[in-house]
Amino acid sequence: MKERWTTFAQxxxxxxxxxxxxxLSPRITFESPEAEALYKERVTLYKDAIQMRVPKRVPxxxxxxxxxxxxxxxxxxxxxxxYKKLSHAWEKYHTDMDPDAFNAPRTIAPGxxxxxxxxxxxxxxxxGGLRNDQEYQFVEKEYMKADEYYDFIDDPTGFxxxxxxxxxxxxxxxxKKMPLLPPIHEIPMMPGGLIPFGMxxxxxxxxxxxxxxxxxxxxxxxxxxxxxxxxxxxRPGFSGGITKAPFDVIGDSLRxxxxxLMDMFRHPEELMEACERITPFxxxxxVASCKAAGHIMPFIPLHKxxxxxxxxxxxxxxxxxxxxxxxxxLSNEGVVPQLFVEGAYNKRLELVDELPRGKxxxxxxxTDMEQAKKTVGRTNCIAGNVPLDILCTGTPDDxxxxxxxxxxxxxxxxxxxxxxxxxxxxAKPENVRTMIDFSKEYGxxx
Amino acid sequence: MFDKLIEAITTMQEEEALALTRGLLEAGADPVGILDAxxxxxxxxxxxxxxxxxxxxxxxxxxxxxxxxxxxxxPMIQGQGEGKKAGxxxxxxxxxxxxxxxxxxxxxxxxxxxxxxxxxGIDVPPETFVEEARAFKPDVVAMSGLLTxxxxxxxxxxxxxxxxxxxxxxxxxxxxxxxSDRIAEYSGADACARDAMDGVNLIKKWTGKE
Numbered sequence: 274m275k276e277r278w279t280t281f282a283q284x285x286x287x288x289x290x291x292x293x294x295x296x297l298s299p300r301i302t303f304e305s306p307e308a309e310a311l312y313k314e315r316v317t318l319y320k321d322a323i324q325m326r327v328p329k330r331v332p333x334x335x336x337x338x339x340x341x342x343x344x345x346x347x348x349x350x351x352x353x354x355x356y357k358k359l360s361h362a363w364e365k366y367h368t369d370m371d372p373d374a375f376n377a378p379r380t381i382a383p384g385x386x387x388x389x390x391x392x393x394x395x396x397x398x399x400x401g402g403l404r405n406d407q408e409y410q411f412v413e414k415e416y417m418k419a420d421e422y423y424d425f426i427d428d429p430t431g432f433x434x435x436x437x438x439x440x441x442x443x444x445x446x447x448x449k450k451m452p453l454l455p456p457i458h459e460i461p462m463m464p465g466g467l468i469p470f471g472m473x474x475x476x477x478x479x480x481x482x483x484x485x486x487x488x489x490x491x492x493x494x495x496x497x498x499x500x501x502x503x504x505x506x507x508r509p510g511f512s513g514g515i516t517k518a519p520f521d522v523i524g525d526s527l528r529x530x531x532x533x534l535m536d537m538f539r540h541p542e543e544l545m546e547a548c549e550r551i552t553p554f555x556x557x558x559x560v561a562s563c564k565a566a567g568h569i570m571p572f573i574p575l576h577k578x579x580x581x582x583x584x585x586x587x588x589x590x591x592x593x594x595x596x597x598x599x600x601x602x603l604s605n606e607g608v609v610p611q612l613f614v615e616g617a618y619n620k621r622l623e624l625v626d627e628l629p630r631g632k633x634x635x636x637x638x639x640t641d642m643e644q645a646k647k648t649v650g651r652t653n654c655i656a657g658n659v660p661l662d663i664l665c666t667g668t669p670d671d672x673x674x675x676x677x678x679x680x681x682x683x684x685x686x687x688x689x690x691x692x693x694x695x696x697x698x699x700a701k702p703e704n705v706r707t708m709i710d711f712s713k714e715y716g717x718x719x
Numbered sequence: 720m721f722d723k724l725i726e727a728i729t730t731m732q733e734e735e736a737l738a739l740t741r742g743l744l745e746a747g748a749d750p751v752g753i754l755d756a757x758x759x760x761x762x763x764x765x766x767x768x769x770x771x772x773x774x775x776x777x778x779x780x781x782x783x784x785x786x787x788x789x790x791x792x793x794p795m796i797q798g799q800g801e802g803k804k805a806g807x808x809x810x811x812x813x814x815x816x817x818x819x820x821x822x823x824x825x826x827x828x829x830x831x832x833x834x835x836x837x838x839x840g841i842d843v844p845p846e847t848f849v850e851e852a853r854a855f856k857p858d859v860v861a862m863s864g865l866l867t868x869x870x871x872x873x874x875x876x877x878x879x880x881x882x883x884x885x886x887x888x889x890x891x892x893x894x895x896x897x898x899s900d901r902i903a904e905y906s907g908a909d910a911c912a913r914d915a916m917d918g919v920n921l922i923k924k925w926t927g928k929e
Contacts, residue, residue: 396817403817408866413820530820534776535783538731581914584774616896662901665867695897699867 278556278598281605281629288607289631292569293320296509299567304505311507315373319509319690323570323609323654324631327687331680331716333709334372334511335659338696339381339408340705341366349398350405353384356495363499367508372709374511375503382409383492386485391443394526408698416440417527419536422543425527426550428453437527444481447474511692512611513568516559516603519548519595524577533577537587548595556602563608570611570634571603579616588621604632611656614640615695622648638694642683655683656690659708664693664700669707676712684716691716720748721756728760729767731780740788750795757785761831768916778916779824782831805833806926809857809889811843813864813872821895822863824915832919834926845872845879852885859922862908864895870902877907890925894918 297316303309314329321328342352345362352359363378388400394416396402397409416437417425425432431453438445450469457466469475500510517525523544524533536544563571577583578592603610610633617639618625630652637645637657645655659679663671676691683689691712697705724743727736743753764781767773808829812822819841829836837855839847852860860880862873873893880886886907893903894912903911909925912918 407815407817408868410817410866412817531779531824534779537776538733538780582775584772584776587774587776660899661867661897662870662899662905665870666901666905699870 278552278601278605281601281632285605285607285632288605289569289609290607292564292607295567296320296513296569299504301501301504303507308505308507312504312509315507316509318373322688322690323634325652325654325688327718330718331684331689331691331712332373333691333712333716334374334376335370335664335693335697335700335705335708336511336695337363337366337376338693338698340697340700341378342381343698344369344702348405349403349408350384352378352381353397353409354399356383356492359492360495360499363496364502367499367503368506370706370709373508373713375499375508376511377500378496383488386488386492389481389485389488390445392441393443394441411526413526413529415529415532417523419528419532419540422540422547426543426546428455429550429554430454441526445478447472447478450475510566510568512570512572513566514559514562514564514571516555516562516571516573516599518573518575518578518592518599519551519555520578520592521574521576522551522555523547530577530582534582537583537591541591545591545594548591552595552598552602555599559599559603559610560606560608563603569607570609572611572613573599574613574615576615578618578621579614580618580620581616585620585624589624593625600628600633609634611636614638617641619644625649626652628653634690636690636692642679646683646685646689650683650688654688654690656692657683658692658694660694661697661699664697664704664708667704669703672704672707673711676708677715680712680716687718721752721759724753724756725760725763728757728781728784729763731777733780733784736784737787737791740791744791744795750792753788753792754796757788758833761785765832775824775915778828782827785831804835806859806922807835807837807855807857808859808861808922809837809839809848809852809855810861811839811848811851811863812841813862813869813876814842814844815868815872816864816866817841818863818865818895821865821915825861825863825894825912825918828915828919829922832923834922845876848876849879849883849885852880852889853883857889858926859890859892861918861922862891862893864893864898867897869895869898870905873902873906873908881907890922892918892921 297313303312315332318328318330318332322332341362342349345365347358347362352362359378359381367375384397384399387397393412395409395411398405398407401409424436434448434451439449450472452466452469456462524530528536559571563569578588600610612633613636615638619641622644626648632653634654634656635645635649637655642658649655659675663675679691724736724739727739740753761781764773764777768778810822810826812818826836826838837851839851848860862876864873877891891908892910892912893906893908898911900911910921912921
């Protein structure tokens with residue numbers, strides 16, 4: 274079989290420029306010529322940082338997380354079920370705090386749609402069984418069993434339809450009966466292929482999907498308003514689209530942490546093959562979701578490759594090969610992967626420092642930013658990492674001191690975006706405000 | 720005769736370790752000796768972790784082997800008692816937070832390191848921590864939390880221990896994704912564990928196992 278995504282393409286830089294042009298000149302109506310100029314100025318700050326030039330100043334935006342919910346005085350139930358309140362909360366937060374980029378409320382999924390499908394992968398306020406003040410939380414289990422690797426490897430899509438969705442959505446149980454699709458390609462196979470679609474329970478499952486789809490459209494109509502309004506005011510999005518590292522796809526919500534760690538010993542070949550198998554899906558999905566948003570940076574949260582989860586050899590063997598393919602696959606379409614390293618990569622910095630200049634953004638949580646600057650930061654933009662413990666329990670002076678040092682160290686000579694180390698839920702509003710105001714002022718390159 | 724078993728465990732040869740145990744039992748080996756060999760192997764694995772050769776996956780795998788071997792061996796040593804435990808740890812995820820994977824990993828590692836662990840679950844209110852501590856009399860209380868809302872829940876829980884007059888009798892440790900020394904200080908806990916094994920090692924030190 275031909276190995277794909279092993280080298281960076283010659284025309285990747287042109288494709289990146291084309292996507293920057295689209296991000297820089299969106300087809301929207303700005304509130305004023307000043308707002309349009311501000312939008313372009315801000316996109317240029319980010320573009321300069323990504324392409325390793327020295328911008329006018331350090332671009333600054335905390336990762337909103339679910340902070341706008343508490344900031345606007347609503348609870349989680351309202352945020353997930355009353356879409357107007359949700360969009361109002363995000364509108365208010367961004368307009369009040371004035372960061373250089375906005376985060377759309379798209380991570381706050383519509384509760385009614387999740388309920389219609391009977392999602393069990395998460396719990397959430399309202400129909401998901403949590404109290405109204407609790408944020409949605411992941412329920413980790415082995416949703417794919419160790420002996421199902423080849424079902425997945427042979428046909429990932431079929432595995433999701435026939436096995437995974439019936440497990441994580443109680444209302445989609447009848448999808449177990451769905452036929453294998455590729456065999457349906459000649460007339461003798463067609464009647465058999467259609468039998469499941471005439472079954473009342475399968476039809477019922479599709480009706481539930483239609484209902485959930487309708488809920489999502491109602492939600493989308495509201496949350497899209499935030500995007501349009503914020504852009505019209507002169508604020509670009511911080512990211513557009515999303516994808517994940519192949520190992521995390523398998524480790525997070527298919528095998529679970531414990532399952533995937535054991536698989537390294539019990540099923541190493543299957544685990545690596547599964548990561549390879551899911552890679553093209555994650556590349557295509559990242560490119561498509563990013564382009565649909567008119568953006569250039571898809572958000573890519575990195576989980577189980579962090580220092581604390583595995584050794585360097587295990588990272589080299591199981592995690593990095595397919596993450597690197599994902600990065601190359603995205604870059605070759607002009608997209609700039611926004612690699613959000615949760616936990617720390619202090620031991621990985623030298624190993625992952627093999628990418629060409631201006632291809633990715635390394636957004637760090639607890640990684641040592643000075644080391645990051647000296648390694649991956651020489652060729653690619655680094656972002657980060659105002660810690661949540663300071664934002665939640667510190668004083669504005671603590672925040673200033675941290676941001677000052679961060680800009681001095683990580684911001685030196687450009688190639689840096691100032692972001693929080695994680696979503697800023699739980700932060701003191703005055704600390705979030707200080708992080709933005711102080712850094713905008715102190716981060717000017719002279 | 721236990722050397723091969725120790726080697727199989729320390730080199731992560733699960734099937735071989737189980738087969739060797741079966742063979743030893745069939746040959747009439749002393750079951751207590753098998754458990755001692757496991758303890759020796761776990762110490763070797765721990766040392767390799769300390770020196771940066773092994774990581775979480777090996778700790779989990781070694782623990783997994785130990786568990787299976789114990790299940791095979793224990794029926795044969797009933798009545799001989801369980802041996803002295805290294806210490807008692809009360810473990811739970813704090814109020815508002817329902818994440819359990821980090822807590823479960825710590826609980827598992829403590830268990831295979833010889834601690835008596837009482838896991839009181841997730842979303843545990845401060846008063847429940849206190850009630851459970853009164854009944855269980857732990858040496859250490861370990862609080863887990865992934866979310867930032869856990870900062871205040873941890874603080875409230877430590878305060879509840881103070882109010883109940885139990886704070887001086889226990890060591891309190893915290894751990895989780897966004898936890899730090901700053902949060903240990905903020906909440907009034909004694910320490911923050913950087914990761915699961917760091918937590919186990921701290922607890923070992925406190926309880927005098929090391």
